[in-house]
Amino acid sequence: MSLFKAHYNLEKHSVGFVIAIILAASVGGLVEIAPLFSIDETVETLPDMRVYTPLELAGRNIYIREGCYACHSQMIRTLRDEVERYGPYSLAAESQYDHPMLWGSKRTGPDLARLGGRYSDDWHVAHLINPRDVVPTSIMPAYPWLAANTLEVADLGAHLAALRRLGVPYTDEMIANAPRDALAQTRPDSDGATGLVARYGEATTLRPFAGGDRLTEMDALVAYLQVLGQLSRVPYAAMEAAP
Structure with missing residues (x-):
């Protein structure tokens, strides 16, 4: 008392x-x-970490716009079952260029931090148009309009410039060429593809992600999904070196 x-x-x-x-x-x-x-002193650096290309960044914006983060986290914990299911646990430095970060803990659907390269582009397109076509038990909503919507690229340069103010190392050349680079990433045989690789590195993926004749929001979102967990190879190397 x-x-x-x-x-x-x-x-x-x-x-x-x-x-x-x-x-x-x-x-x-x-x-x-x-x-x-x-x-x-406490956050590690990744020597091979690269920035998002304009097309991947546009896809990330669509991912946020459509609320995908509400059901999918992008942060693999150090727990054994998570590592065995999803891959190497997430490092803080992998999200250094993410504004906002999309770690989260909500997993109505699986974690997507290591999604890149696990499925083909065609699989992702089919999954986004109607998830039940490839995963019969899926409760994910369909996003067929992404294949019909033309991707707006005119403001990508301004977006890169804004991110540079937040510390993302985009150069003046990257900012000036952002709209052209977004298209060039889906046109590997075009003249712009060489400049894109020169600006963003040899690891840049060049291919028509949605397979259409024009640049769509589907191209952008699939490009983003395919780069998740692929911006650095350090986490994979560390896991392979572990006894």
Whole structure:
């Protein structure tokens, strides 16, 4: 009862009660903020980490727009069953260019952090048009309009410029060529494909993702899904080297 009496007496002194609340909140804030001062020492760097191409970034925007993050996380924990099911656990540095990050914990559908390369482009297109065609038990909604919607690319340069202000190392050349590079990624035999690879690296995937004659939102989303977990090979190398 003495504890309740002390609390009752504290409530009668509003100023003291406010000070106690501020002190308690300050302790919690300090615990959360203090580690940020040493973040450069605690977060690893990935020497081969690359940025999203304009087409992949456009696909990421569509992924967010359609609410895919509400059912799919992109963060594999260090638990054994997760690693065995999804692949190497996620590293913080893999999300350094993600604004916003899409880690999450909601898994109505499977985690997608290592989805890239697991299925063909045709599989993804069929899955997005009608999930039940490839996964009969799926409860995922269909997104057939993505194949019909022409991808808007005019604002991609401005988007890259905004991300550069947040620390993503896009160059002036990348920003200036963003609309052309988005189209070039689906046209491997075009003149623009050479410039795209020169700007984004040899690991850049060049192919018509949705297989159509024009650039669609389906192309962009499939390009994004196919690059998930493929921006760096470090996590895979670390797993292969483990005893």
